Amino acid sequence: MSETETTPAAWRVVVVDDHAMFRSGVKHDIGGRVQLVGEGEDVPTAVAAILAAMPDVVLLDVHLPGGGGIEVIKQVTATEPSMKFLALSVSDAAEDVIGVIRAGARGYVTKSISADELVEAIGRVATGDAVFSPRLAGFVLDAFSGAIDVASIDEDLDRLSVREREVLRLIARGYAYKEIAKELFISIKTVETHVSSVLRKLQLSNRHQLTRWATDRKLV
Known part of the structure; x- marks a missing residue:
């Protein structure tokens, strides 16, 4: 060899x-x-x-x-x-x-x-x-092992764009809109738009529900 x-x-x-x-x-x-x-x-x-x-x-x-x-x-x-x-x-x-x-x-x-x-x-x-x-x-x-519901994760997350997933994770980790904007190099208004879109697509009402949704699926 x-x-x-x-x-x-x-x-x-x-x-x-x-x-x-x-x-x-x-x-x-x-x-x-x-x-x-x-x-x-x-x-x-x-x-x-x-x-x-x-x-x-x-x-x-x-x-x-x-x-x-x-x-x-x-x-x-x-x-x-x-x-x-x-x-x-x-x-x-x-x-x-x-x-x-x-x-x-x-x-x-x-x-x-x-x-x-x-x-x-x-x-x-x-x-x-x-x-x-x-x-x-x-x-x-x-x-x-089934501890993570993969089918559920795929089905829900497929509705979100890559950028929306990034915003979702940061929101769930407790980042403020200003901090997310700095982390992703986007404006605060764009962050607000992405959060509204994520809430709508996941049929959630507020940031607290979004954080719980992400935590339940071990996405944080």
Whole structure:
């Protein structure tokens, strides 16, 4: 067996994230230890890059313009069902973890992961293992055990846009509208619009009910 087949640098990786600075950071941190063969910033560019490069592993953000990481997985696996995805996200919400794993990702780690841990996770996913940050593994086990009503989560959350889900999580965590606006780089008026839309779609009346809804489903 040759050296290129046994070293971490053998793994060919596409990085998908809508923040250029984060993609640059990943390339800087692990670029000398894996082969970075492409990148994408939204669903269309991600799908095109993945199908062109045919990497061993796709590092995939969950929240992307154009439909999110789940849509990337759906489009790619429609023609390349064996493609391996490792979700790399700032989100540690149960619905994001469960949704992307159900779509076909082989693992899910948060962006607090170290470069060494990320390289190791890439190698494990490339060789067929499943990899999860410790806390997130519990969500997957809960989903399989029935502790989380996955069907209910999917049905309700499918009504919400990616941005509405982000606002929902922050509201449920106790953020004020001004804090949400700063966190998501949007105006307070836009936050108010998203909250009204979430309440309407989930048939809830106020912020207290929304928080309880999210907490009951372990989305916080």
